[in-house]
Every structure is written in C-alpha cells, then in structure tokens.
Amino acid sequence: MSAVLALTAAAGCSADEEKDSGAPIIVPGEVGESSKTVAPESLKTPKDDYNDVDREFVEMMVPHHQQAVEMSALAAKHARASEVKGFASRISDTQRAEIDALQGWLETRGLPKASTTPTGEHVTHMQGMLTPAQMDELAAARGRAFDRLYVKRMIAHHEGAIAMADEALSSGIDTVNRAFAGxxxxxxSAEVTRLRDILLTL
Known part of the structure; x- marks a missing residue:
C-alpha cells in the first residue's frame, strides 16, 4: 500500500537518506481527492511535529491490526470458501506490514512501541474490536458458519478502523500519519464493499 511505503520511508530513514534516495513517493489524497507524487524530502516530519491524536491513533491501530491478523489466521485454518481464504490472506500480509511501519513511526519519535493487545484507556476508545468471547466463538466455528461469522465481524472491524482513521485525518497534524489514515x-472502505459482496454468496 502506498501509505505504508510513505510511513516506512519517514519512520526508517534519516533526512539525508531520504534526500540521497531521490525516489518519489506516492501519497494518497484525502477522501474524494486523487493521489499525488512527492519528493521524499517533502515528507520529512520533525519528531515533535505530531499531536496526541496522531500518537493515540498509531498506538491503537497496532492492536487493531493485530486482531485482524489473528482473525485471518483462523480463516486460514477453518474457512471453507476460497473467497474468504483469499481475502484473509491479503489482510494478514497487508496488516502485518502496516504494524511494522506503525511501530517504526513510534520508534522514530522516541515513543515506546505499541502493545499488540489493547491496554489502558485505548480499550474503550478502539472501535470495531472483537471481545474475547467473540474471538472464542469465531475460533470454534467451522466451514460455512465460520465464513459468515468471519465476514460479518471483519466488516464491523473495518468500520471501526475507518472511524478511527477519520478522527486521525480530521484532528491529526503529522503529514505521514494523515496520509496513512487516508x-x-x-x-x-473498498474492502467492506468486497466483504459485503462475498457475504451474499455464502
């Protein structure tokens, strides 16, 4: 994903490395806007050029993504429909990479790595997360019953991430983080549409 490339570039490279690379970076536009290509140096963000909304969004998206990875690991074992298995595999690969990039964003700014499980006040602020009981129910399901449950709960999970990203895009100030949220x-949103289409076939 283009935002992961931008997030990784800003988190893992120094300013000199970015200038030396010279490789353009594609930054997605906000909703309704097209993406644009920018020079790496234009994405430099001072370590203190972020606010609490940026930090909290990153800290919450790590465990949020981790749960999606765990849900998708269950799909690899228990799903029946090839569409569900394929979707889950893509989610796992994409969100693992994004977790690494998000942790890099925190590390670059001298902040502690985020927990992969919800902690503290984040527990009540994170939207779309499955409860332990709901995860247990998903783990116990098999075949078509698993497929339908996975899809329904991944839709809710994605909708929670979209709401969290909307807040980060509206109130965050970090350039790279806002690009990621967008x-x-x-x-x-596109994946929710795809999941709803899959659900009609199950």
Missing part, C-alpha cells in the same frame, strides 16, 4: 479509509 489510505486506511479508502482501502478498508
């Missing part, structure tokens, strides 16, 4: 809104 990409989450666009990509996961």
């Amino acid at each position: 990409d989450v809104m666009a990509s996961q």
Whole structure:
C-alpha cells in the first residue's frame, strides 16, 4: 500500500537518506481527492511535529491490526470458501506490514512501541474490536458458519478502523500519519464493499 511505503520511508530513514534516495513517493489524497507524487524530502516530519491524536491513533491501530491478523489466521485454518481464504490472506500480509511501519513511526519519535493487545484507556476508545468471547466463538466455528461469522465481524472491524482513521485525518497534524489514515479509509472502505459482496454468496 502506498501509505505504508510513505510511513516506512519517514519512520526508517534519516533526512539525508531520504534526500540521497531521490525516489518519489506516492501519497494518497484525502477522501474524494486523487493521489499525488512527492519528493521524499517533502515528507520529512520533525519528531515533535505530531499531536496526541496522531500518537493515540498509531498506538491503537497496532492492536487493531493485530486482531485482524489473528482473525485471518483462523480463516486460514477453518474457512471453507476460497473467497474468504483469499481475502484473509491479503489482510494478514497487508496488516502485518502496516504494524511494522506503525511501530517504526513510534520508534522514530522516541515513543515506546505499541502493545499488540489493547491496554489502558485505548480499550474503550478502539472501535470495531472483537471481545474475547467473540474471538472464542469465531475460533470454534467451522466451514460455512465460520465464513459468515468471519465476514460479518471483519466488516464491523473495518468500520471501526475507518472511524478511527477519520478522527486521525480530521484532528491529526503529522503529514505521514494523515496520509496513512487516508489510505486506511479508502482501502478498508473498498474492502467492506468486497466483504459485503462475498457475504451474499455464502
């Protein structure tokens, strides 16, 4: 995903490395806007050029993504429909990469790595998360019953991520983080549409 490339570039490279690379970076536009290509140096963000909304969004998206990875690992074992298995595989690959990039964003700014499980006040602020009981129910399901449950709960999970990204896009100030939030809104909105189409076939 383009936002992951931008997030990784800003989190893992120094300013000199970015200038030396010279490779353009594609940054997704906000909702309704097209993407644009920018020079790496234009994405430099001072370590203190972020606010609490940016930080909290990143800290919450790590465990949020981790749960999606765990849900998709169950799909690899228990799903019956090839469409569900294929979707789950893509979610796992994409969101693992995004977790690494998000942790890099925190590390670059001298912040502790985010927990992969919800902690503290984030528990009540994170939207779309499955409860432990709901995860247990998903783990116990098999075949078509699993497929339908996975899809329904992934839709809710994605909708929660979209709401969180909307807040980050509206109130965050970090350039790279806002680009990532915009990409989450666009990509996961498209995936919700795909999931609803899959659900009609199950």
